[in-house]
Amino acid sequence: MRIDQVVVSAAPGDAVTNSALAYRELLRRVGPSEIFARHVHPDLDGDVLDLETFHQRRPHSTRSRADVILFHGSIGSPEVFAFINGRPERIVLIYHNVSPAPAFMPYDPAFAALLESGRRDLRALAGRVVLALTPSAFNAQELEEMGYRDVRISPLVVDSARLRRLDPAAEVLQELDELDGPLLLSIGQLLPHKEPERVVAAFHVLSTYLRPDAHLVIVGASRSLPYRHRLDTFIGGLALPRLRLVGSVTDEELAAYLTRADVFTTASSHEGFCVPLLEAMAFGVPVVARACGAVPETMGDAGVLLPADAGPLLFAEAVHRVLDDEALRATLAQRATVRLDHFRADDTAAGFLRHLAEVV
Amino acid sequence: MSPESLEDLVEVLRARVAEREAAGAYPPGLEDSLDRHFRQIAVHRAPRYDYEGLRHRIAALAVAGSFRVDDIAFDTRLPGGSQLHRAVAKLVSRQTAGVLAQVQRYADAVHEVLAEVLGALETPAAHTHAELDVRIAAAIDALAAAQRAAHVPSALAGLEARVAALESGSGRTDGRRGVQRPLDDAAGSSPGWYETLADHLGASEGKIVDLACGDGRFLRSLRQRGLDAMGVERDPDLVRAARREGLDVEQGDAVAWLDRAADGELGGICLLRAVDRLRPQEAVDLVVLLLRKLRPGGRVLVAATAPSADAGAEHDPSAGVAIGPAHLQLLFREAGFDDVAIEWAPSPSAPKVAPPAASADEAPTDHDAEIARLNELLLARRDYALVARR
Numbered sequence: 231m232r233i234d235q236v237v238v239s240a241a242p243g244d245a246v247t248n249s250a251l252a253y254r255e256l257l258r259r260v261g262p263s264e265i266f267a268r269h270v271h272p273d274l275d276g277d278v279l280d281l282e283t284f285h286q287r288r289p290h291s292t293r294s295r296a297d298v299i300l301f302h303g304s305i306g307s308p309e310v311f312a313f314i315n316g317r318p319e320r321i322v323l324i325y326h327n328v329s330p331a332p333a334f335m336p337y338d339p340a341f342a343a344l345l346e347s348g349r350r351d352l353r354a355l356a357g358r359v360v361l362a363l364t365p366s367a368f369n370a371q372e373l374e375e376m377g378y379r380d381v382r383i384s385p386l387v388v389d390s391a392r393l394r395r396l397d398p399a400a401e402v403l404q405e406l407d408e409l410d411g412p413l414l415l416s417i418g419q420l421l422p423h424k425e426p427e428r429v430v431a432a433f434h435v436l437s438t439y440l441r442p443d444a445h446l447v448i449v450g451a452s453r454s455l456p457y458r459h460r461l462d463t464f465i466g467g468l469a470l471p472r473l474r475l476v477g478s479v480t481d482e483e484l485a486a487y488l489t490r491a492d493v494f495t496t497a498s499s500h501e502g503f504c505v506p507l508l509e510a511m512a513f514g515v516p517v518v519a520r521a522c523g524a525v526p527e528t529m530g531d532a533g534v535l536l537p538a539d540a541g542p543l544l545f546a547e548a549v550h551r552v553l554d555d556e557a558l559r560a561t562l563a564q565r566a567t568v569r570l571d572h573f574r575a576d577d578t579a580a581g582f583l584r585h586l587a588e589v590v
Numbered sequence: 591m592s593p594e595s596l597e598d599l600v601e602v603l604r605a606r607v608a609e610r611e612a613a614g615a616y617p618p619g620l621e622d623s624l625d626r627h628f629r630q631i632a633v634h635r636a637p638r639y640d641y642e643g644l645r646h647r648i649a650a651l652a653v654a655g656s657f658r659v660d661d662i663a664f665d666t667r668l669p670g671g672s673q674l675h676r677a678v679a680k681l682v683s684r685q686t687a688g689v690l691a692q693v694q695r696y697a698d699a700v701h702e703v704l705a706e707v708l709g710a711l712e713t714p715a716a717h718t719h720a721e722l723d724v725r726i727a728a729a730i731d732a733l734a735a736a737q738r739a740a741h742v743p744s745a746l747a748g749l750e751a752r753v754a755a756l757e758s759g760s761g762r763t764d765g766r767r768g769v770q771r772p773l774d775d776a777a778g779s780s781p782g783w784y785e786t787l788a789d790h791l792g793a794s795e796g797k798i799v800d801l802a803c804g805d806g807r808f809l810r811s812l813r814q815r816g817l818d819a820m821g822v823e824r825d826p827d828l829v830r831a832a833r834r835e836g837l838d839v840e841q842g843d844a845v846a847w848l849d850r851a852a853d854g855e856l857g858g859i860c861l862l863r864a865v866d867r868l869r870p871q872e873a874v875d876l877v878v879l880l881l882r883k884l885r886p887g888g889r890v891l892v893a894a895t896a897p898s899a900d901a902g903a904e905h906d907p908s909a910g911v912a913i914g915p916a917h918l919q920l921l922f923r924e925a926g927f928d929d930v931a932i933e934w935a936p937s938p939s940a941p942k943v944a945p946p947a948a949s950a951d952e953a954p955t956d957h958d959a960e961i962a963r964l965n966e967l968l969l970a971r972r973d974y975a976l977v978a979r980r
Binding site for chain 1: 599
């Protein structure tokens, strides 16, 4: 028997890809295991295999029925769903969440339709899935609404200290050392449902009325040009010279930003797990976030959790307080250590394998 | 702050916000105006034309444009005797039938042309849009790069590794990102075109380097013009071949060589068919490097194959994209080069949108010229060269 994984697209730094790589490491302790993807980023060529080669490597056979495919559900892809539906192996779904289609409607209706079809396809797949795993209760509820039963919560196997072991990029550190005030950091792709405009609005309030010396760095690739254009216009209109969108960065650069950051903020309205929260905690950076999606359950009590309807004034006030209140920072740092323990990679890996053992 | 009080923190913060608002620390309605400011920014997205709707409307024309003499009434209640009426009706009906036959022929021809135009419009529109996206993404990346100007060397290291991987053939096995295809396998170009490009470097002072020079074919053209030119080539066999002809060629990685070269010294840099597919950031890094290494007034010559509009099947953004001339021109201008010009290789490839077949009894349509233009602009796979001056 063998267990292989299928993802729609594999790219370095992508959360779904990272989790598939972590699972592969575990699965390879038991036997041969590969990751197949419909789209493979050139940097992962050879490490992650093209889905089209699956048939050659794993021909249909009577034994296939005993094998397992771990399918990572994250986005619509008619080809991948057709492939999964056509395979005799038993299917274990790992649901990372599908971004909410309505958020994309004003920007890219075609992409919104793809997301919508992703949810439809997941619903249709429910009968074929022998085990549904997902990293958060928020996701589990979505799956149950899609007709899945007995959904198990299995937090992602995240080595949150991974970035800490890297040498932070010296040139970024040097550049950040020249900043004349505290640094807010936000990490996340520039997409409508991540709502970075809320972080920008809060930063406008903070830097205009409360902390004129504050800086904001937003790390994350632009994945929707119409949204990016709107965000740029918004930022341009507010005239915020201390705000920088640095795009996607290397792990070493990310480590440098986290090393120097004074507060980590996210205003995302839809997260299936939110790995950056744990990464910030690993660097002892206090977190201010909105209570949306899986953020509350991932963060626990180790950060300042603002209500989902928090406006820019409250957001800015919270950041201001965290910057100024040493005792609060110490409390948050201490709780972060406890929280990270909850997601220790060894424990989450063991939990994942326990769930998997039930079906293999 | 004690751990217990953290749970009440949000309430404390709310109270503090209310306090500040009451004290007039914020302009009234600040939150609303921020919200409105974001919402009122128009979303610019490329219009998606409804080709399916257009197809239906063209199909409907076939029904509306079907003219029948039977549908026209020739009877009349006017007095004058049935004999006369029948004679007049016969005459009118024959004339009407003649007119209708002409109108019908015309309508059929228009219908065919419309269907043809629809077919031609449909595919290229999708791809020219994709090309535009790439250009905008490149411009955004260029801005990010400008903000991170201090990081150029590290970005360059990635580019070097990438080009090295490509040159050693380990990048992708399908060869689509291949480097250094021989100059004369250029699709749709006349073989001598590359040699004529050497004229653009005639006015260069200082050393000219031909990066990824292959067997030195272009280098020879430069030397024949009496220019002080050398080449860099990774493949030892090609280096040996070039040296046998007495050409000055160094073996090694082209980008690494350029990176090591002294800043502001080179009189000219040539990159002919050297890098066919690049990711936007790689293109930006390369252009910045070229600018740094040239002396003031130094020339750069880049030749590449323009992406054709029907190259959609090959469009895999993760593998980089074929850089179009407008994109490249934008990058060079933005980087600060002067006199950035594009020159096209002659002879486009075979036309893909066929003009409607003209029948003997019809006048030639003036759509033919437009179709030829459409072929040239959108569907031809053509080589181009960019020349620029620092």
